[in-house]
Amino acid sequence: MKIARTLFNGGLALYTMLFFAFIYIPLVLIAVYSFNANPVNMMSWSGFTTDWYAQVFGFKTAVSESALYIESTDQLLAAVFNSLKIAVSTTVISTVLGTAMAIALHRFNFLGKRFYQVAMFMPMLMPDIVLGIALLIFFVSAGIQLGLMTIIIGQCTFLTSYVFIVVAARLSGMDRTLENASADLGANEWMTFRRVVLPQLMPGILGGALLAFIISMDDLVITYFIAGVDVTTLPMFIFAMLRRGIKPEINAIAVMMLTFSFLVASLGLYLRSRQK
Numbered sequence: 001m002k003i004a005r006t007l008f009n010g011g012l013a014l015y016t017m018l019f020f021a022f023i024y025i026p027l028v029l030i031a032v033y034s035f036n037a038n039p040v041n042m043m044s045w046s047g048f049t050t051d052w053y054a055q056v057f058g059f060k061t062a063v064s065e066s067a068l069y070i071e072s073t074d075q076l077l078a079a080v081f082n083s084l085k086i087a088v089s090t091t092v093i094s095t096v097l098g099t100a101m102a103i104a105l106h107r108f109n110f111l112g113k114r115f116y117q118v119a120m121f122m123p124m125l126m127p128d129i130v131l132g133i134a135l136l137i138f139f140v141s142a143g144i145q146l147g148l149m150t151i152i153i154g155q156c157t158f159l160t161s162y163v164f165i166v167v168a169a170r171l172s173g174m175d176r177t178l179e180n181a182s183a184d185l186g187a188n189e190w191m192t193f194r195r196v197v198l199p200q201l202m203p204g205i206l207g208g209a210l211l212a213f214i215i216s217m218d219d220l221v222i223t224y225f226i227a228g229v230d231v232t233t234l235p236m237f238i239f240a241m242l243r244r245g246i247k248p249e250i251n252a253i254a255v256m257m258l259t260f261s262f263l264v265a266s267l268g269l270y271l272r273s274r275q276k
Contacts, residue, residue, distance in 0.1 A: 178196050
């Protein structure tokens with residue numbers, strides 16, 4: 001029995017190490033290759049350089065005359081700006097809608113409650129390509145011109161579900177005795193919500209908002225269908241670059257996106273720890 005337990009624990013430890021290696025080794029390789037001076041073969045190390053990061057921001061480097069550099073830094077910056085505008089807008093809207101829906105479904109009983117609970121999970125379970133095509137057909141049928149507004153509306157349809165799940169999980173673990181105590185002390189419903197419920201909900205709201213922001217910044221499939229021809233987001237810009245071959249600048253952009261995601265996640269953990 002002891003030998004079997006030892007073998008099981010050893011196998012579990014090995015599986016854990018392989019799992020994390022499978023996830024993180026490609027990220028480490030991207031970070032390493034983003035500093036490789038070889039502009040043609042990424043697998044062949046030719047020395048350390050930061051030229052590819054300089055290229056992303058439009059600075060002149062030794063490889064500026066190469067056919068591999070980004071053709072237009074202005075296009076890249078415009079794509080980043082579009083992604084940020086969309087992410088901020090969708091985060092605010094989906095956080096408000098998802099939080100309100102989570103509170104309504106958790107605290108009140110009404111006709112069709114079970115249907116709404118199931119409906120909130122459907123955008124997450126639906127394949128992205130199906131949702132993207134459905135949104136495209138809807139916007140075209142309604143005569144709505146594709147652009148930033150359609151991207152914001154389309155992303156809110158599924159990001160609201162993510163916020164809803166995070167906030168609903170927070171609600172299920174809350175102690176309602178504090179609300180009863182607030183009512184006993186003479187506070188009305190609005191004051192109880194603002195001074196008791198909302199502070200307890202804030203970690204879940206912040207977690208859902210940050211999750212929605214990151215997903216919005218990274219979304220490609222759904223955005224690709226409903227973006228139109230005049231709007232390009234950062235994932236769409238990178239995808240267009242990949243179609244012309246893997247360029248060294250792509251590794252640099254990927255590392256910067258990874259760093260940005262890490263900073264946002266760290267901010268979320270910090271804010272959550274402040275709420276405890």
